Amino acid sequence: MSAQYDQIGDKVADWDVLPVRSEFLEGHTIFKALGSVEEMSVLDLACGDGLYTRQLKARGAARVVGVDISEEMIRGARQYEEAQPQGIDYHVADVADMRPLGSFDVVTAIYLLHYANSPEHMLRMCRNIHAHLKPGGSFVTYAFNPEFSAKGPNSTRYGITMLDFPEAPRDGQALSAELHTKSPFTIHFSYWSRDTHEQALREAGFRDITWLRPECSPEGLAKLGQAFWQDYLDNPHAVALRCER
Numbered sequence: 686m687s688a689q690y691d692q693i694g695d696k697v698a699d700w701d702v703l704p705v706r707s708e709f710l711e712g713h714t715i716f717k718a719l720g721s722v723e724e725m726s727v728l729d730l731a732c733g734d735g736l737y738t739r740q741l742k743a744r745g746a747a748r749v750v751g752v753d754i755s756e757e758m759i760r761g762a763r764q765y766e767e768a769q770p771q772g773i774d775y776h777v778a779d780v781a782d783m784r785p786l787g788s789f790d791v792v793t794a795i796y797l798l799h800y801a802n803s804p805e806h807m808l809r810m811c812r813n814i815h816a817h818l819k820p821g822g823s824f825v826t827y828a829f830n831p832e833f834s835a836k837g838p839n840s841t842r843y844g845i846t847m848l849d850f851p852e853a854p855r856d857g858q859a860l861s862a863e864l865h866t867k868s869p870f871t872i873h874f875s876y877w878s879r880d881t882h883e884q885a886l887r888e889a890g891f892r893d894i895t896w897l898r899p900e901c902s903p904e905g906l907a908k909l910g911q912a913f914w915q916d917y918l919d920n921p922h923a924v925a926l927r928c929e930r
């Protein structure tokens with residue numbers, strides 16, 4: 686999996702400007718699920734080149750640490766940190782195997798769990814996430830929507846197209862999506878049902894698992910209108926998930 690994002694490199698930054706990634710939709714949904722992070726310690730997993738890691742610090746988190754399996758992504762994140770230091774530490778690791786990095790108030794993971802290559806891999810990720818949280822801490826993640834429907838609108842006009850999406854995806858089934866950046870690229874991941882996510886989270890010790898569909902912010906609605914966002918909101922490619930230790 687590291688190779689996948691090592692190849693994609695800085696094309697990822699182009700993705701950040703597409704509607705699907707917009708602060709009106711993805712950012713709004715994630716930060717609403719998170720609530721305030723002021724003065725908190727936050728571990729941002731699958732941080733990529735640090736898009737949300739930097740935002741977490743900018744929103745007042747006291748300590749922020751980013752982790753990604755891809756050396757190339759972390760190289761990019763460190764470049765941002767060097768250019769505009771915020772005091773963020775970055776590490777290269779697979780979340781399933783990362784060494785202890787401390788105890789955090791909040792763990793975030795924006796686009797991680799669908800990269801698990803087996804239920805056992807997802808369970809190891811969830812156990813390690815749980816182990817990095819203080820008692821009472823929260824885990825907020827954003828992941829491929831287990832209820833994305835082949836019959837619903839695809840998300841092409843928002844910047845991402847699910848390729849050959851099956852009518853009844855099976856757990857562990859290989860999926861691909863094309864990202865419509867300046868130089869388009871394809872990502873590969875696995876389908877995991879809601880039950881598989883919830884089972885891994887519960888077995889790892891999490892409680893109060895809540896799924897949250899993406900929402901558009903009032904600013905996003907004012908700027909582009911409800912009609913622009915509606916197809917995406919009817920069949921979003923990703924959803925948020927929050928649970929507590």
Ligand SMILES: C[S@@+](CC[C@H](N)C(=O)[O-])C[C@H]1O[C@@H](n2cnc3c(N)ncnc32)[C@H](O)[C@@H]1O
Nearest residue numbers: 690731732733736753754755779780795796800
């Ligand atoms: C779609 S990118 C998202 C990056 C970032 N969270 C963002 O939203 O900009 C997914 C990231 O997950 C990372 N990743 C995939 N599997 C991982 C694993 N097992 N452990 C850590 N990072 C992983 C990839 O290297 C990639 O950078």
